[in-house]
Amino acid sequence: MDVEATPDRVFALAQLIDSGKGAYTRDDLREMMEPKELEGNSSRFSNFFRVLKELGIAEESDAAYSISEAFKGHVGNFDDFRRKINSKLSEYSDGPFYLLTKVYLQKFPEIIKDMKGSIRLTNNDVRLALDEAYQQEQKLQGITPAPLDATQIRAWRFWGSALGFGYGIDKEGTIFLADPAEYFLDLLKIKGVTSGMELSVSQLIEKLSPDIDLLMTAEQRANRQIPYVFSKAITALPEDVFRKTNILDTESWTLNLDEGETEQVSHITVGDLERGAG
Numbered sequence: 001m002d003v004e005a006t007p008d009r010v011f012a013l014a015q016l017i018d019s020g021k022g023a024y025t026r027d028d029l030r031e032m033m034e035p036k037e038l039e040g041n042s043s044r045f046s047n048f049f050r051v052l053k054e055l056g057i058a059e060e061s062d063a064a065y066s067i068s069e070a071f072k073g074h075v076g077n078f079d080d081f082r083r084k085i086n087s088k089l090s091e092y093s094d095g096p097f098y099l100l101t102k103v104y105l106q107k108f109p110e111i112i113k114d115m116k117g118s119i120r121l122t123n124n125d126v127r128l129a130l131d132e133a134y135q136q137e138q139k140l141q142g143i144t145p146a147p148l149d150a151t152q153i154r155a156w157r158f159w160g161s162a163l164g165f166g167y168g169i170d171k172e173g174t175i176f177l178a179d180p181a182e183y184f185l186d187l188l189k190i191k192g193v194t195s196g197m198e199l200s201v202s203q204l205i206e207k208l209s210p211d212i213d214l215l216m217t218a219e220q221r222a223n224r225q226i227p228y229v230f231s232k233a234i235t236a237l238p239e240d241v242f243r244k245t246n247i248l249d250t251e252s253w254t255l256n257l258d259e260g261e262t263e264q265v266s267h268i269t270v271g272d273l274e275r276g277a278g
Contacts, residue, residue, distance in 0.1 A: 005047040005155075007082075007162035009033075010057075013048050014067065014075045017058050022066035029065065055085060082163055086183060087190045089163075090211050094141055100148065100156050101165055102214055103133040108178040109228045121153050121174045180215055181233040185273055187211055197270045201253040204268060224253040231255040235263070243269040 016032055017024060024032075030045045052058050057075075059068045067075060074084040092098050111126055120126065127150060135145035157176050161167050164182025169175050191208050193199075205212055205221065212221075215230045226234070234242065235255065244265045246252055252266040 004044050005051040006158045007078075009048050010051050010055075011075070011078055011081055013052055014057050014071070014081065017052075017065050018067050018075050020065070022061065022064055024065055025063050026065065055088070078162075083186045083190060086163055086186045087211075089214065093210075093213070094143055096152060097156060097159060098214065099137050099141070100130070100134055100152070101160060103130060103137050104156075104160070104176075105165065105178050105180060105215060105229045106217065106227065107133050120170075121157055121176055122150070127153055178229045179233060179236075180229060181236055184215070184230070184233050185237075188270070188273055193270055193273075195270055195272055198267065199270075200251065200267050201265055202251055205253075224251070226253055226255050228256045231257055231263075238271075238275065240271040241273065241275055243271065245269070 013029065013033060016029055020028070026049070029049075033048065034045050056068055057071045058065045070088075071081075071084055074080045089098055107129060111129055127148065130153065131148040134148050138145045154174070157168060157174065160176065164184075164186060165180045166176055166178040169177060187208055190211070193204070193207065199207070202224075216225075216227055220227055234244070235257065244263075245267045246264045247266045250266045252264040255263040255265055257263060
C-alpha cells in the first residue's frame with residue numbers, strides 16, 4: 001500500500017489507458033500523468049503503475065498497454081471500477097489491504113472503547129492495537145508476521161474509503177469510521193442478488209462466500225453471529241432495500257448492535273439495491 005497510489009490516481013491512469021485503445025506506451029502514459037515540466041515526481045508514476053498491474057487492470061502487448069479483459073467495460077465510471085475491484089478482493093486474501101481491512105472492521109468497536117472515542121489512525125495507540133491484531137491475523141493465515149507501519153495505515157484509509165468500508169470525518173480522513181454498507185451492497189450485486197429475492201440468512205451468507213469472509217470470522221460464522229460493524233451496516237439499510245424478518249422455529253442469526261443489544265434474524269427480502277446505494 002502506497003500513500004501516493006490513491007484510488008483516484010489509479011482510476012485516472014486506467015481511463016488514460018482505455019482512451020488510448022492499446023496505443024500508449026509506458027512513457028506516453030508517464031508523460032500524460034506527470035508532464036516533464038513538473039519536477040520531483042519520478043517515483044509517483046511507478047507507484048500508480050505498480051498498483052494498476054497488481055490489480056490486473058492493464059496488460060502489455062508490443063510495449064503498449066490496454067485494459068485487461070477482466071476490466072474491460074469497468075473503467076467508464078468509478079462505481080463500476082470500485083465494484084470490479086471489490087469482486088476480486090478475495091483473490092488477495094493474504095495481502096496487506098485485505099488483512100488490514102478485516103482487522104479494522106473487527107477491532108473497530110474495541111478501538112472506540114479503549115481509546116475513549118479517539119479513532120484517529122495517526123494515534124500511536126490505535127496503530128499499535130491494529131498492528132497486534134494484524135500480526136495475529138497473519139499467523140492465522142500461515143503468513144510470517146510482519147509489522148504494520150504508519151505509512152501503510154495512512155495509505156489504507158484512501159482505499160478503505162473508496163472501496164466502501166467506511167469514511168473519514170475529518171479533512172485528512174484520519175478519523176476513520178468503519179461502515180462497510182457500500183461494500184455489502186456491491187457484494188450483493190456482484191453475487192447476483194436481485195430485487196425481490198427472499199433468502200434465509202444462511203442462504204445469503206453462503207451465496208456471498210468467500211467474499212463475506214472479509215466481514216466476519218470463521219468462528220462468528222459457525223456460531224451464526226454477525227459482528228457489530230457488519231450488523232450496523234445491515235440495520236442502516238432502509239426496509240425497502242433490505243427487509244429483515246425472524247421466523248420462529250427456523251435457523252436464525254444474531255445481529256450485534258449498540259450497548260450490547262442483539263436482534264435475531266432468520267430471513268431477508270431484497271428490495272431496490274440502487275436506492276440503497278444512494
